[in-house]
Amino acid sequence: MIQTPVRTHVRPFLLPLLIGATAMVGITQAHAADSAAMAADTAxxxxxxxxxxxxxxPPDELTAVFFAEASAPTAAAxxxxxxxxxxxxxxxxHGVAGLTVNAESYTVHHQEADPRISHPSQWIARQSIRISATDGTILLxxxxxxxxxxxxxxxxxWSLSRAHRTALVQQAEGLALHELQQRxxxxxxxxxxxxARIESVNLNDQDMPSPMPMMMAARAASMSAPQAPAADQDVTAQADATFILHP
Known part of the structure; x- marks a missing residue:
C-alpha cells in the first residue's frame, strides 16, 4: 500500500486574520490600561x-511730618x-546721620480781604517736609x-520699613504654609x-499695617522731646492650596 505524504499549507488569507487578532489584543490591553487610569483618577x-x-x-521706622506756613501781601514774599x-x-x-529728609507738598493761594474782621487780602504759602528714622532716639x-x-x-x-515688612511677610507666609500642611x-x-500631591498654592499678604499715630504736637517756642512708644504691629499672610488625595 502506497502512502501519500500529507502536506500542511498555511493559506495566505489566514495571515491577515492573525495580524488582526494580534492588533485587537493590543487595543484591548490599551483600553484596559486607560480604564484603569480613569478609575484611578476618579478615585x-x-x-x-x-x-x-x-x-x-514692633515697627522700626519713626516719621515726623512738619509744615511751614507764611502769609504776606505778595506771593513772592x-x-x-x-x-x-x-x-x-x-x-x-541733614546734619544728623541716620535721617531721611524729603520736601513734600508746596501750595500758594490768595486769600481775599474780609472787611468784617479787618482782614486784608494776602498770599499764603505752605510746604511740608517729612523726616524719617529707623532709630526713634535720633529723631525725637x-x-x-x-x-x-x-x-x-x-x-x-511709627510704621514698618519696606525691608522689615518684607522679612515679616516671609515669616507669616511660612507659618501659613505650615498650618496648611498640618490641616x-x-x-x-x-x-x-x-x-498624593499638591495641585496649586497661592500666597497673599494682607494690607500693609497703617502707621500708628503717636501725638499731635502744638506750636511752641520751646518744648521737650515727646515720647513715642512703639507698639507691636501685625503682619498677616494667607495661603490657599489644593491637595490631591487618593486611597
Missing part, C-alpha cells in the same frame, strides 16, 4: 484649604518766608528744635486617604 479627591499666618513685631523756614529745618535734619530730640523755628508738627507715627494631613487621615 482621587481634591481638598481645598486656606490658612493664615500672623507675625507680631510769602514764598520767601516759607522757603527760608524749610531750608533751615532741612539743614538741621530734633522735634522741639525744628518747631522752635516756626514749623508745626502735623504728624508723628491637609489631618483631613486626609480623617478621611482614610493619603496626600
Amino acid at each position: 482621587t479627591t481634591k481638598l481645598r484649604l486656606s490658612a493664615t499666618g500672623t507675625v507680631h513685631a 510769602a514764598q520767601g518766608q516759607v522757603n527760608a523756614q524749610v531750608d533751615k529745618a532741612m539743614g538741621i535734619a 530730640p530734633l522735634l522741639g528744635r525744628i518747631q522752635s523755628d516756626n514749623l508745626a508738627l502735623s504728624r508723628l507715627d 491637609a494631613q489631618a483631613a486626609a487621615t480623617a478621611l482614610g486617604l493619603k496626600i
Whole structure:
C-alpha cells in the first residue's frame, strides 16, 4: 500500500486574520490600561484649604511730618518766608546721620480781604517736609528744635520699613504654609486617604499695617522731646492650596 505524504499549507488569507487578532489584543490591553487610569483618577479627591499666618513685631521706622506756613501781601514774599523756614529745618535734619529728609507738598493761594474782621487780602504759602528714622532716639530730640523755628508738627507715627515688612511677610507666609500642611494631613487621615500631591498654592499678604499715630504736637517756642512708644504691629499672610488625595 502506497502512502501519500500529507502536506500542511498555511493559506495566505489566514495571515491577515492573525495580524488582526494580534492588533485587537493590543487595543484591548490599551483600553484596559486607560480604564484603569480613569478609575484611578476618579478615585482621587481634591481638598481645598486656606490658612493664615500672623507675625507680631514692633515697627522700626519713626516719621515726623512738619509744615511751614507764611502769609504776606505778595506771593513772592510769602514764598520767601516759607522757603527760608524749610531750608533751615532741612539743614538741621541733614546734619544728623541716620535721617531721611524729603520736601513734600508746596501750595500758594490768595486769600481775599474780609472787611468784617479787618482782614486784608494776602498770599499764603505752605510746604511740608517729612523726616524719617529707623532709630526713634535720633529723631525725637530734633522735634522741639525744628518747631522752635516756626514749623508745626502735623504728624508723628511709627510704621514698618519696606525691608522689615518684607522679612515679616516671609515669616507669616511660612507659618501659613505650615498650618496648611498640618490641616491637609489631618483631613486626609480623617478621611482614610493619603496626600498624593499638591495641585496649586497661592500666597497673599494682607494690607500693609497703617502707621500708628503717636501725638499731635502744638506750636511752641520751646518744648521737650515727646515720647513715642512703639507698639507691636501685625503682619498677616494667607495661603490657599489644593491637595490631591487618593486611597
